[in-house]
Amino acid sequence: MAYPVDRRSLLAGAALGGVTLASADARAQSRPGPATRQVIYELRTYHLVNGPMRARLDAYLREAFIPAARRAGCGPVGVFTVAIGEGSPSVLVLVAHPSMADFLAMPDRxxxxxxxxxxxxxxxxxxxxxxxxxxxxxKLMRAFPHVPDLEVPDAASGNAARIFELRTYYSHSDKSGATKIDMFDTGGEIAIFRRTGLTPVFFAKDLTGHRLPSLTYMLTFQDLATRERNWKTFATDPAWRKLIATPGLTDPEITTGIGNQILAPTSYSQI
Structure with missing residues (x-):
């Protein structure tokens, strides 16, 4: 079967390098060094038409693609539908590749x-x-240096109730985009997320996409009520209020918009 995209062409022009910010140096010195390996995330969005398409795609993903991707050394593989937000009906497939070389090698494997x-x-x-x-x-993404691996929620092991939130932050320049990434990765924002119940699955810089520069991350919650409660806790957290008010880190200075979807996992999703 022919692979649906030319992976090498997909990488042409992608922003594979990071921008190092002098302002990050002092903060980074007191934090653990970045991992030498960073996962590459592949996010596929299969657009559907209501009807039997979904059953055909589910059968392929469940019985063919996911087992073969795992045998090829990739994964875990998450499969989701859109519960709230743009894109329904569609199926989103998140594949964790150990490296760019593994991403490129998977079709041959x-x-x-x-x-x-x-x-x-x-x-x-x-x-x-x-x-x-x-x-x-x-869409192709590279894990943040200090969050180098995908974090599978405990609820996935028994297919317990859970939802996911997929968010993309857009910036007006490479410098502002790098500042927002640094704000998460070494500036303390992810630590505030974890403390206030915003549980990460991954954080990544977008290497391909229609509104670069951007970053994408995924959170998981037990349900919508938990999501609403935890976001409120985060929004009023003193450390967060101080961070977001820091000159150079305010939303108007470094972000131009946010995309957001609430996703539901399929019964066979590994995430």
Whole structure:
């Protein structure tokens, strides 16, 4: 089966380098050094049309793609639908790749996987009259240096009740985007998140996308009521109020907008 995107072309022009901020030096000196390895996240959005498409795509992801991706050394793999926000009906697939080399190698690894080829036959041989999806977008992201790995929520192991919030912050320049990343990664914002019940799944710099520069992160909650309560706790936290009022770190100075979706995991999601 042909892979749906040319991964090497996807990387052309991507902002693979980071911007080092002199203002971050003092804060970083007192914090653990960044990990030498950072996960690469691939976020696929399969756009659907209401009807049988969803069942076809679910069968492919559950029975073919996820097992083969794990055998190829990637994962965990999260699969979600949009509960609140733009994009419904669609299915979002989050794949954690150990490195950029693993991202690039996965198509060849899956292409030589006989079990994948057999399980993916219905997907690979779909006709125009019975497609598994209408279109697909792919976004590539690199984990923050100090949050280098995906954090699977405990609720995933037993498929317990949980929801996810996927947020993207947009900035007007590389410098402002790097400042916002530093504010999270070494400036203390993630620590405030954790303390106030905003539980991270990942934080990442967007390498591809339609409104770069940007960053994306995912949080998890038990339910919407917990989400609302914990965001209120965060918004009134004294450390957060002080941080967001710091000159150079205010929202008008470093962000131009925020995208937000509430996601529900499928029964077979590994996240």
């Amino acid at each position: 899956m292409g030589s996987d006989a079990r994948y080829a057999k399980a993916a036959e219905p997907f690979a041989n779909a006709t125009p009259e019975a497609p598994p999806y209408a279109s697909m977008d792919v």
